Amino acid sequence: MTTPAAFYDAIDSTWPAAALHRIGPWMLRDGAGGGKRVSAATATRPVTDADIGMAEDGMRGFGQRPLFMIRDTDKALDRLLDARGYTIVDPVNGYITDSATLTDKPIPRVTAFAIWEPLAIMAEIWAKGGIGPERLDVMARAKTKTGILARWNEKPAGTGFVAVHNGIAMVHAVEVLEHQRRQGVAGWIMRAAAFWAQNHGADRMAVLCVEANQPANALYQRCREHSELSGVGNMPIVRFS
Known part of the structure; x- marks a missing residue:
């Protein structure tokens, strides 16, 4: 049985970003124009509302609009983003x-x-x-x-x-x-x-x-x-x- 972690790792490795940046509790992806999936930030551990600003600043620093990927363990982050006025785009099914x-x-x-x-x-x-x-x-x-x-x-x-x-x-x-x-x-x-x-x-x-x-x-x-x-x-x- 494939674990969610292995599934996500395969996504990142088979459709890779141009560069990865580890900043605090975040993995930031520089997509180089390659689309949302390679340009989204993911949390590597539980985050607070204050941490979101860190990710936003980091993404803007390499010319990207703030974008977050919500995975199965990210319910708390989902609520924090919702409170900040973020909206859902392109919910995705995995098979x-x-x-x-x-x-x-x-x-x-x-x-x-x-x-x-x-x-x-x-x-x-x-x-x-x-x-x-x-x-x-x-x-x-x-x-x-x-x-x-x-x-x-x-x-x-x-x-x-x-x-x-x-x-x-x-x-x-x-x-x-x-x-x-x-x-x-x-x-x-x-x-x-x-x-x-x-x-x-x-x-x-x-x-x-x-x-x-x-x-x-x-x-x-x-x-x-x-x-x-x-x-x-x-x-x-x-x-x-």
Whole structure:
């Protein structure tokens, strides 16, 4: 059974910030424009209201708007931020399963390929989904990683990114071209990622999905129904002022 701490550690290692700053009871992340997840502060121990100002000043010091990630043990911090007028943005569902549950059927020929470094068409597909150069830089910072390129109807259809940390493979940045959606492409990306993960020592597969992305959550729910994919709760919740 994967612990929440191991799950969070895999998130940080497979989608890494440009720099980490330990300040008092905080881990501050310099995201270098790579998005909220790599730009959020997390508490490393219980904090007081006075500690929040320390984190805010630190994030502003390297040009970021104060942003906090709330995890399953952060209920007290959640209340402190709420009292300061912070609002919730992008609550996220986390899912994890055995890699073997997604390798129960072979990938059809010329359907999905593990490729690193990304091809130009992969960057183009990501760009159409709002995943630009700064997020590609996040991918490049991960250690053991690959991209997945999917084809459907004999044309490029979608792409994704997967990286491994301590036996957990996390899939990020799954994007399918609009005209290729609702044909199972994202599912094949997940399965191709699982085959690659097994070959790189990962016996667990994980993914994050914002609650508002109903089609993606439906995909992971279907995976749970058919391959015992298990939810690990709504985490993390990101809050910002």
